[in-house]
Amino acid sequence: MRENEILEREQLNDVVVKFVIYKPLVAQSARAGQFVILRGAESGERIPVTLVDWDAQKGTITVIIQSIGKSTFMFNSFKKGDEFVNVLGPLGTPIDIKKYGTVTVVGGGVGIAEVYPIAKALKQAGNKVVSILGARTKDLIILEEEMKGVSDRTLPCTDDGSYGQKGMVTDILKQTVQDGEKIDAGFVIGPIPMMKFTSKLMAELNIEPYASLNPIMLDGTGMCGCCRVTVEGKVRFACVDGPMFPARHIDFDELIRRTSEYKGEEKNAVEKYEKDHKCKIGLH
Ligand SMILES: Cc1cc2nc3c(=O)[nH]c(=O)nc-3n(C[C@H](O)[C@H](O)[C@H](O)COP(=O)(O)OP(=O)(O)OC[C@H]3O[C@@H](n4cnc5c(N)ncnc54)[C@H](O)[C@@H]3O)c2cc1C
Ligand code: FES
Incomplete structure (x- = not known):
């Protein structure tokens, strides 16, 4: 196995790909909330992506990438056996993992992959985890089974009603609280307008809000x-x-x-x- 080699590649939907990469030093020290910077070519851009999972024993890290522009499209064309030129990390400050009580993690689109390590760590720390997974349509909901594995409740929703409840993550959060769930803290990752309105709603509902920028x-x-x-x-x-x-x-x-x-x-x-x-x- 070579450093930065892609050991596994899985297409999660038309625009999102999961990669397992051999990177032992990052795998040994990664913590929830951190990210790596990838480069796919010597002249390539430096692209930040979240550490979704890692395995210190195998020396692997998992990243999940949505094609949105030139570099992410190029990355997602990589195959098993290809290599990234650089994998720099782990970067950023890890999340403060402690017992908050009941927490909600809210992911929008590829943001679902980014909240997964946070949900996992918060669950391991003894919190009750309520996960809200939002997307425009059914195909864009990713990692539902993995999220169920680290959550007490998993609530998928789509804007067009093609899967889960019809509505936006803010509608589902409001309903969940109105139905009697008392939530102490909330972590949201997704498109910026979604994070803006979800954070505002959390504050109104007395949930301490955190957003990943x-x-x-x-x-x-x-x-x-x-x-x-x-x-x-x-x-x-x-x-x-x-x-x-x-x-x-x-x-x-x-x-x-x-x-x-x-x-x-x-x-x-x-x-x-x-x-x-x-x-x-x-x-x-
Ligand atoms: C801490 C962090 C974690 C992230 N985690 C993930 C992840 O797990 N999965 C994922 O698919 N995406 C993630 N992103 C977003 C990802 O970095 C951008 O989608 C990517 O850089 C777009 O590059 P591009 O050349 O494909 O698209 P471009 O066409 O160049 O850009 C599309 C949009 O992406 C943003 N962007 C462009 N260049 C950068 C850059 N160097 N740094 C940050 N944003 C940029 C801009 O908003 C831009 O409008 C993360 C971003 C940050 C900051
Ligand atoms: S990316 Fe340069 S200071 Fe943060």
Whole structure:
């Protein structure tokens, strides 16, 4: 086995792929809430992805990647036996795993993969775990069985009603609390607007909210300032101070603005990739 080699590849749906990678040093020290930075080519971008699972004995880590632009599309075309050029990590501050009481973990789309290690660690710490898994439609709900394995209750929901309850994660959370579930803390990962509204609702329902922020990152070690976010009026770097932050006072609108800053360049990069590889990605 070679360092950074892909040992397993599983297509979870049209746009999401699970990779098991040989990376013993990361596997030995990974903790819930941390991430790695991947590069797929010598001239490639540095792309942060969450450590979804790890096995210190086998020396493997698991990442789950959604094709969204040039680099993630390239990664998801990799096959078993291929290698990433770099796997840097573990990066970021691990989540504070302790006994909160009853916790909810809320994942949207590929965010379901990102909340899985958090649900697992919180369950092991003795919490009652209520997991809410949201997506636009049935095919985009991933890891349901794995989430059931680490949760006391698992509540899938889809915007179009094709699977689980019809509605958004905020509807399901509100209903669950109205039905009598008393929840002490909540952890949400997904698209930024979803994290914004879920965090706000959690605060209104007296649930201590935490959200994992996904600004554009470069070095991932606190040097470049690229991943700057504003939390409780203070500038924080998501790569070292986060990515999970207490979410009552996050400036989500600034995060939306900053992650949209390179839309033009991202569109051009996809178009050039399609031209060079004579393929149609069908994104953007
Ligand atoms: C801490 C963290 C953990 C993440 N975990 C996962 C994960 O487990 N699975 C997953 O599929 N995605 C994850 N992401 C998001 C992933 O990094 C982006 O989807 C990816 O960088 C997009 O690159 P691209 O070239 O394919 O797309 P592009 O077309 O370049 O970008 C699409 C969008 O992705 C975001 N983005 C672009 N470049 C970066 C970058 N260098 N860093 C962060 N965001 C960027 C921007 O919002 C951009 O608008 C995570 C992001 C962060 C910050
Ligand atoms: S990515 Fe450079 S400071 Fe966080």
